[in-house]
Amino acid sequence: MNARVIDAALELLDRQLIDRDGKLAGNVDDVEIALPENWPDNERGELPVVTALLSGPGVLAERFGGRLGRGWAAFYRRIHPGTDGSGSIPLAQVRDIGSAIRLAISRDELSSTRMEEWFRRHLISKIPGAGHAPE
Amino acid sequence: MKKVFALTLGVLTAIGGFVDIGDIVANTAVGARYKWALAWVVVVGIIGIMLFAEMAGRVASVSGRAVFDLVRERLGPRFALANLIGSFFVNLMTLTAEIAGVALALELATDVNYLLWLPVCAFAVWLVIWRVKFETMEDVVGIVGLAMIVVAVTVWRTGPDWGSMFHEATHPSLKSGEGLPTYFYYAIALFGAAMTPYEVFFFSSGAVEEHWTRSDLFVNRANVYLGFPLGGLLSLALMSSAALTLAPLDISVAHLGQVALPTALTLGKVGLATLLIGFFAATFGAALETALSSGYTIAQFFGWQWGKFVRPRDAARFHTVVLATVVVAAIIGLSSVDPIKVTEYSLIFSAVALPLTYIPILVVANDPSYLGDRVNSRFSNALGSVYLVIVVVAAVAAIPLMLATKAGA
Numbered sequence: 045m046n047a048r049v050i051d052a053a054l055e056l057l058d059r060q061l062i063d064r065d066g067k068l069a070g071n072v073d074d075v076e077i078a079l080p081e082n083w084p085d086n087e088r089g090e091l092p093v094v095t096a097l098l099s100g101p102g103v104l105a106e107r108f109g110g111r112l113g114r115g116w117a118a119f120y121r122r123i124h125p126g127t128d129g130s131g132s133i134p135l136a137q138v139r140d141i142g143s144a145i146r147l148a149i150s151r152d153e154l155s156s157t158r159m160e161e162w163f164r165r166h167l168i169s170k171i172p173g174a175g176h177a178p179e
Numbered sequence: 180m181k182k183v184f185a186l187t188l189g190v191l192t193a194i195g196g197f198v199d200i201g202d203i204v205a206n207t208a209v210g211a212r213y214k215w216a217l218a219w220v221v222v223v224g225i226i227g228i229m230l231f232a233e234m235a236g237r238v239a240s241v242s243g244r245a246v247f248d249l250v251r252e253r254l255g256p257r258f259a260l261a262n263l264i265g266s267f268f269v270n271l272m273t274l275t276a277e278i279a280g281v282a283l284a285l286e287l288a289t290d291v292n293y294l295l296w297l298p299v300c301a302f303a304v305w306l307v308i309w310r311v312k313f314e315t316m317e318d319v320v321g322i323v324g325l326a327m328i329v330v331a332v333t334v335w336r337t338g339p340d341w342g343s344m345f346h347e348a349t350h351p352s353l354k355s356g357e358g359l360p361t362y363f364y365y366a367i368a369l370f371g372a373a374m375t376p377y378e379v380f381f382f383s384s385g386a387v388e389e390h391w392t393r394s395d396l397f398v399n400r401a402n403v404y405l406g407f408p409l410g411g412l413l414s415l416a417l418m419s420s421a422a423l424t425l426a427p428l429d430i431s432v433a434h435l436g437q438v439a440l441p442t443a444l445t446l447g448k449v450g451l452a453t454l455l456i457g458f459f460a461a462t463f464g465a466a467l468e469t470a471l472s473s474g475y476t477i478a479q480f481f482g483w484q485w486g487k488f489v490r491p492r493d494a495a496r497f498h499t500v501v502l503a504t505v506v507v508a509a510i511i512g513l514s515s516v517d518p519i520k521v522t523e524y525s526l527i528f529s530a531v532a533l534p535l536t537y538i539p540i541l542v543v544a545n546d547p548s549y550l551g552d553r554v555n556s557r558f559s560n561a562l563g564s565v566y567l568v569i570v571v572v573a574a575v576a577a578i579p580l581m582l583a584t585k586a587g588a
Contacts, residue, residue: 058251058256058259059252060248061482067484067489067493068478068483068485070481071251071480073256101481104256108256108260142548143242143243144242151484159496160496161495163495163496167495167499168492168498169492171491173309173310173491174491175490175491175492176310176490176491
């Protein structure tokens, strides 16, 4: 296998996500790491692995910590009932990791783009010319 | 012809970004007060903005990532958020001043109070962003903005003694009664005006809007090396026209009308009319740039879809931010705050925000994972490091000097 070592903090965190249609789909706000059983004393020597990329203002707020972060996260949960607002993207859906991270799915499948939809539906689409194609 | 128009991003960035209301006011005020004793700051500023705009344009062309993307990637979300809040605040103040500037230019032309023009101007700014194609917007504003060259004609027609002008610029001295803190306060305001962060936000995002790629690196350089020196030349011309006409009359600049005075006195009505067209294009262009930049910075911080290269409905949050910012700026402007004062403060606050923008650009311009073999040369890095020191000194000194000199009073 042609392995490439990726520094998760430098090459994953805070990178731009681009969906399968080329639309910008948020940033990598955090990563999900799975710890093997009994880690770090796992007898088979298994290491923690990054299993998913997390995206969305709610996730970002958790990363901030402090009073600001907690307040922001609480507010975010309040306006997104029934979800933690994290667009969790399994690593299997990642196509390429470069100066941006390309996904195999559409951004509309991510729960983190709900606010985009809300503003599209309730404000931007109502203004004449919203669907006007760029030349 | 396409080649000519390929240079308009630099011209728009320079006309609207370099020669915006801030530079028009700061250069004229400084010329009237210090004559050429601060001309060196304009030169230092031009070289600085060229250096960093070229890096930002190069990163955007090769990797497709605009400046605020990089700010967050390299400084982490906490510092990036601090930068975002600071830059957004400066942007909003600048946008307020630019919209008021457009309205003031119309007041000078029509004698109708600028407060009546202000909502019309704000609406026009939003409408252009909503409907007009990026390239068209840039070509029209860039080319009409060239009317500002009339200021250079003014200086030439005034017939200055070029030798003594050069001598005063290279041997700066203060007239009696002027203190050094105030001199440096104005130096920082001029430097802030030249290096305003929204210029690199706009220029790098504009490169993405225009789909620049690795093969456009020449276009990037040409834009930077032509556009910004043109802006610098116009800044020096504004300073000189004030030094030649306003300084001997002891006029200190408190109104946009006084900026137009030298041209009106020297070139008459045609000159004045041309200058007003130039003012209009420069401030309108800057209003477009700052309004777009407010959307660019926030959207890039969060990773939202941004830009005029997609349909507005596909960048809903971006367009919402732009619309809201224009509305808020118009409301602040309508509260009849003094636009000239807003401008002066925005320059000082922008000096404070400079390091958080320029450090990440320099770092990423050295990262082969973004740029491959197009990373900075040693020369760019050496010069970039010198500028980082200048930028940090200016940022640290800005607020204390503002308080100590009562904002240059």
